[in-house]
Amino acid sequence: MTAVFFAQICMRYIFGNGLCWAEELSRYMMVWLIYICAVVVFREGTQISVTAVEDLLPKAWRSLLHTMQQLVCIVFFIAIGYLGVKIMPFAKVQSSPNMQIPMTYMYMLFPISSGLIVLQLVANLIRDFGRNND
Numbered sequence: 001m002t003a004v005f006f007a008q009i010c011m012r013y014i015f016g017n018g019l020c021w022a023e024e025l026s027r028y029m030m031v032w033l034i035y036i037c038a039v040v041v042f043r044e045g046t047q048i049s050v051t052a053v054e055d056l057l058p059k060a061w062r063s064l065l066h067t068m069q070q071l072v073c074i075v076f077f078i079a080i081g082y083l084g085v086k087i088m089p090f091a092k093v094q095s096s097p098n099m100q101i102p103m104t105y106m107y108m109l110f111p112i113s114s115g116l117i118v119l120q121l122v123a124n125l126i127r128d129f130g131r132n133n134d
Helices: 002-014 022-044 052-056 059-091 109-133
Strands: none
Touching: 002 022, 022 109, 052 059, 059 109
């Protein structure tokens, strides 16, 4: 993404004419990067959260609340993945404005990233369950 930005700046200032596809490609790369990095955020448990209620609960209830939060996230991301698969046939007939690539490649992001996040959340639940039994 940085290389595309750099090429766009060089072309614009050195040759006086930018790359028509650079901004679009950078935007698509940014969106893919955010969704794929979300998997790492769920693995590390570093997503933004408000813990005011959680801090008031005893440790046993915190564990139950954390498990419930992960189960709700699993349901949510399964729904996002399902809807992503449902919208892909409609995206097949669309193409991006500048690069003329099928928009299916962009919408493919939703089932892929949702599936990876669900796998990570399930792994977190298994890890937490093993930790609670020790």
